[in-house]
Amino acid sequence: MTRRAAEIRLDALLRTACDVIVERGLANTRTADVAQAAGVSQALVFYHFATKERLLAQAFAYAVEQDLARLDAVTRSPAPPLTKLRRILKLYTPAGRATSWSMWIDGWSESLRTPELEKVSRRLDLRWRQDLAAVIAAGVADGTFQCADPDGAAWRISAVMDGLAVQLAVHDRVISRRQFGEWVRLVTARELGLDPTELD
Numbered sequence: 001m002t003r004r005a006a007e008i009r010l011d012a013l014l015r016t017a018c019d020v021i022v023e024r025g026l027a028n029t030r031t032a033d034v035a036q037a038a039g040v041s042q043a044l045v046f047y048h049f050a051t052k053e054r055l056l057a058q059a060f061a062y063a064v065e066q067d068l069a070r071l072d073a074v075t076r077s078p079a080p081p082l083t084k085l086r087r088i089l090k091l092y093t094p095a096g097r098a099t100s101w102s103m104w105i106d107g108w109s110e111s112l113r114t115p116e117l118e119k120v121s122r123r124l125d126l127r128w129r130q131d132l133a134a135v136i137a138a139g140v141a142d143g144t145f146q147c148a149d150p151d152g153a154a155w156r157i158s159a160v161m162d163g164l165a166v167q168l169a170v171h172d173r174v175i176s177r178r179q180f181g182e183w184v185r186l187v188t189a190r191e192l193g194l195d196p197t198e199l200d
Helices: 003-024 031-038 042-048 052-075 081-092 099-111 115-141 150-170 177-192
Strands: none
Touching: 003 031, 003 042, 003 052, 003 099, 031 042, 031 052, 052 081, 052 099, 052 115, 081 115, 081 150, 081 177, 099 115, 099 150, 115 150, 150 177
């Protein structure tokens, strides 16, 4: 197998693993399930991933990296901090079937029992906080936001978004997407000295 063919096969396995995980959950996904769904031997799965834990951690990272690529596009854009903040809040809101959020929630839960997954989850989760804090700090520097502690504000805003997103993704009709957006804008505005309407 050429290096390029191996990379393509690895990418296809990771995509398939993500589909299986969304359907079965991290705890109930077996390497045999991924192999069957991908139409390959279980030996090939173990060729790419020495253990089931490594397969799950890399599949989780693969799925989450799609979210982070969208986040990077926002933070690296030349847009002003307020525009970036609005876009980040929109990115964070669960949409449709909330497949991405299902992976995050499942990843956090399984991280309690799987050290390799916990390391990946923590690293990727902290990226959101760091990028949000950087946008807040840039807004403070140019006078758009009023905030004495951008890092703390990023943690508090993220904590509210995480909690509400779990409710929105897991419990049908407990809160609406409209309520999610309103409450997140309200909390963010209070943290940054804004009027909530500036975040619409």
